[in-house]
Every structure is written in C-alpha cells, then in structure tokens.
Amino acid sequence: xxxxxxxxxxxxxxxxxxxxxxxxxxxxxxxxxxxxxxxxxxxxxxxxxxxxxxxxxxxxxxxxxxxxxxxxxxxxxxxxxxxxxxxxxxxxxxxxxxxxxxxxxxxxxxxxxxxxxxxxxxxxxxxxxxxxxxxxxxxxxxxxxxxxxxxxxxxxxxxxxxx
Numbered sequence: 815x816x817x818x819x820x821x822x823x824x825x826x827x828x829x830x831x832x833x834x835x836x837x838x839x840x841x842x843x844x845x846x847x848x849x850x851x852x853x854x855x856x857x858x859x860x861x862x863x864x865x866x867x868x869x870x871x872x873x874x875x876x877x878x879x880x881x882x883x884x885x886x887x888x889x890x891x892x893x894x895x896x897x898x899x900x901x902x903x904x905x906x907x908x909x910x911x912x913x914x915x916x917x918x919x920x921x922x923x924x925x926x927x928x929x930x931x932x933x934x935x936x937x938x939x940x941x942x943x944x945x946x947x948x949x950x951x952x953x954x955x956x957x958x959x960x961x962x963x964x965x966x967x968x969x970x971x972x973x974x975x976x977x
Contacts, residue, residue, distance in 0.1 A: 863949030871914070872946060875959045880942035881914075887945055892938055899939045900932070 842852050851857045865886050872882050890898040900916070901907060908915035920936040921929050958966075
C-alpha cells in the first residue's frame with residue numbers, strides 16, 4: 815500500500831520534471847510597443863524623440879485639452895519649493911516674457927473656490943502639459959478633431975437633402 819501511495823506521488827512529479835525540462839530556458843517575451851527580445855534579456859531603449867522645431871502654439875484638438883509645451887523644458891526645476899515655468903507664465907511675468915499666462919482655471923481649488931495663487935492641484939505643470947516631439951506614433955490612431963467631426967456631420971446632413 816505504501817508503494818502505491820509513493821508511486822502515485824512520484825509519477826506526477828516525474829512528468830512535471832520532464833515537461834519543465836523541455837521548455838526553453840529563456841522564452842521569448844511577448845511583443846509590446848517595443849518588439850523582440852526574451853524575458854531574461856534587457857534591450858536598450860530606442861533613441862529619444864527630438865523636440866519639435868515648429869514655432870508657436872499648437873491648435874487644440876478638443877475642448878479643455880491642456881496645451882502642449884512648444885519649447886524645451888530640459889533642466890527645468892518643478893518641485894514643491896520652486897516652479898521654473900512660473901518665471902515666464904505667472905500672472906506677474908507673462909506680459910514681460912511674451913508668454914501666455916497660466917489659465918484662470920489654475921486659480922481654483924477642487925471645490926471651485928477662487929484662490930489668490932495657483933492651486934496646489936495645478937502646480938506641477940507636466941502632469942498635464944507635455945513637450946511636443948517629432949516622435950512617430952506607437953500605435954495606429956484614427957483620432958479626429960471636433961472640427962473634423964462637425965464638418966463630416968454637416969456634409970452628411972447636406973447629402974441627405976436637408977431633411
């Protein structure tokens with residue numbers, strides 16, 4: 815009886831060991847945004863995209879979109895004691911710097927109470943605003959701006975005979 819109990823335990827372990835031995839030691843990793851490689855291999859990151867060289871502000875694609883940053887912010891210090899962005903974009907400095915002033919929405923707290931200074935909720939600019947780069951899209955995108963959607967709707971209504 816003991817032999818039967820031991821063999822019933824050993825047989826599945828032996829089969830498991832054989833199955834594990836057949837698996838490759840370093841299986842290929844699933845392809846994500848950066849294809850190739852194995853689970854144990856570390857591939858180098860692709861080169862950083864260049865900062866866009868188009869001057870001026872970009873057109874917003876949808877209402878309430880945070881504007882992108884049209885200039886480099888390399889080595890800008892933004893922490894709880896200092897915010898380099900405000901040297902140009904603050905209410906006091908925007909006119910002299912020729913920069914757009916921080917939106918009035920940044921002077922309201924989460925309860926919509928108007929504040930004298932920028933709300934702590936809106937103090938860390940790069941939470942919402944990002945530099946524009948010349949990077950190729952990582953995935954296919956069929957995004958259409960509000961203007962494109964409205965134009966298509968008007969064209970469809972015009973084709974329908976105005977009914």
